[in-house]
Amino acid sequence: MGTRNQTARATKPVYIIDGARTPFLKARGRPGPFTPVDLAVQCGRPLLLRQPFSAEAFDQVILGCVNVISEEMNPARVAALRLGMGEQMPAFTVQINCGSGMQSIDTASKYIREGSADLILAGGTEALSHSPLLLRQGAVEWLSDLQQAKSMTAKVQSLGKFQPGMLKPVIGIERGLTDPIVDLNMGQTAEVLAHLFGITRQQADEYALESHQRLAHAQDEGWLNDEVVPAMSSDGKLYPADDGVRKDNTLGSLAKLKPVFEPPHGQVTAGNSSQITDGASWLILASEKAVKEHGLKPIARIVDSHWAALDPKIMGLAPVLAVTELLERHQQTKDDIDLWEINEAFAAQVLSCLAAWEDAAFCRDVLGLDQPFGKIDRERLNVDGGAISLGHPVGTSGNRIVLHLVNAMRRKKLRRGVATECIGGGQAGAMLIEMLEETS
Numbered sequence: 001m002g003t004r005n006q007t008a009r010a011t012k013p014v015y016i017i018d019g020a021r022t023p024f025l026k027a028r029g030r031p032g033p034f035t036p037v038d039l040a041v042q043c044g045r046p047l048l049l050r051q052p053f054s055a056e057a058f059d060q061v062i063l064g065c066v067n068v069i070s071e072e073m074n075p076a077r078v079a080a081l082r083l084g085m086g087e088q089m090p091a092f093t094v095q096i097n098c099g100s101g102m103q104s105i106d107t108a109s110k111y112i113r114e115g116s117a118d119l120i121l122a123g124g125t126e127a128l129s130h131s132p133l134l135l136r137q138g139a140v141e142w143l144s145d146l147q148q149a150k151s152m153t154a155k156v157q158s159l160g161k162f163q164p165g166m167l168k169p170v171i172g173i174e175r176g177l178t179d180p181i182v183d184l185n186m187g188q189t190a191e192v193l194a195h196l197f198g199i200t201r202q203q204a205d206e207y208a209l210e211s212h213q214r215l216a217h218a219q220d221e222g223w224l225n226d227e228v229v230p231a232m233s234s235d236g237k238l239y240p241a242d243d244g245v246r247k248d249n250t251l252g253s254l255a256k257l258k259p260v261f262e263p264p265h266g267q268v269t270a271g272n273s274s275q276i277t278d279g280a281s282w283l284i285l286a287s288e289k290a291v292k293e294h295g296l297k298p299i300a301r302i303v304d305s306h307w308a309a310l311d312p313k314i315m316g317l318a319p320v321l322a323v324t325e326l327l328e329r330h331q332q333t334k335d336d337i338d339l340w341e342i343n344e345a346f347a348a349q350v351l352s353c354l355a356a357w358e359d360a361a362f363c364r365d366v367l368g369l370d371q372p373f374g375k376i377d378r379e380r381l382n383v384d385g386g387a388i389s390l391g392h393p394v395g396t397s398g399n400r401i402v403l404h405l406v407n408a409m410r411r412k413k414l415r416r417g418v419a420t421e422c423i424g425g426g427q428a429g430a431m432l433i434e435m436l437e438e439t440s
């Protein structure tokens, strides 16, 4: 809480010009049709094609990605080249776990604010279905010894040390979703929060059901058409829409699922967790100068952002700190915010954040507030569903929630919104967005 008394700084405005994302495609136990760069290119190309300036006009590309694959090191640069942005386009990749897609926006904003760039493509991409299967340490050592054995005798000796158990792979994603400091996987951290804030299975399932219902409604109404561009794989198969939503979901079917992370009594199930998904998202950010130079029509302004951290065991609670500190810096309260996106890592995690803000003792002792922060109206929160129904490509979601917040505020003619996400390792990012008069 060291930065809470900072006052908002007057800086050059940062505008959101446009954005697009791929459909979010559920990982179904085998590599999906797109790598991280494929995804970034799929939605980047139509986005760039509809701009009134050339792809080479950008100053920088910044892309969040958690699980970079070895064929695509620095996916930002690979994507920029495949997008035809020119050999001279600087591009770098950022990784802060589930905050990566928002970190790219924040870093881009800072470049624009300080005047060192005017036009930046900032995104996030993730192909969780391509997470590697890893060899166990014993197998790695055995293979290394075998490779280094020079004589036939040494090779035979090495071969003799093989044990079939060595072939059992380590699932990369399971390791990646486990905190290395506290040795809890992300689902277990949600269980810790459910316990701390008394979130019941019924509450978590009701939240999850609503997420599916809201996303289904948004799809049926065509509200996502402004942000989703269909993707096509190299074999010509079309992926037109997000595919994780269950339009026929019921509380009954959710209630039947067994707790995954703390069986048999835990609250967190496959139904009330975010899904493991592939997807990418981009935003175009511009300075005042770029807006004038290219005759652009900005949609919104990035006011500010804030990052906070706490004990990794309760990582899902970090949005409470990040948002409270961000709003305090701008002398705003929750009532000044028209629309909220809180990334749905887990239903129990989002509900714990809401509970913490209503808890007088928590607000006093942890947030240092005289009064509870207060209740966030569910009608203003994740109005079109979230990661539980849509999926959570971890490096992308922070970008998607900002893109969606802007689109939802435009549709609803609202003015001010906050997007926030928890981050494995015990962090959170929060971003304050203001629509421009003409678009709100």
Ligand SMILES: CC(=O)SCCNC(=O)CCNC(=O)[C@H](O)C(C)(C)COP(=O)(O)OP(=O)(O)OC[C@H]1O[C@@H](n2cnc3c(N)ncnc32)[C@H](O)[C@@H]1OP(=O)(O)O
Residues within 6 Å of the ligand: 098, 177, 186, 187, 208, 246, 249, 250, 253, 254, 257, 260, 269, 270, 271, 272, 273, 274, 275, 276, 345, 346, 392, 394, 422, 423, 424
């Ligand atoms: C900082 C952060 O953001 S932390 C968050 C980072 N992300 C995560 O930690 C990911 C969390 N999620 C997960 O790990 C996974 O989704 C898990 C482990 C919970 C579940 O994985 P899987 O078992 O592969 O999920 P899957 O989608 O196959 O569902 C399992 C079963 O539940 C059923 N199911 C899932 N959702 C629902 C639902 N909403 N309603 C009814 N049934 C459902 C499925 O049909 C499936 O049933 P089956 O076994 O009969 O086929």
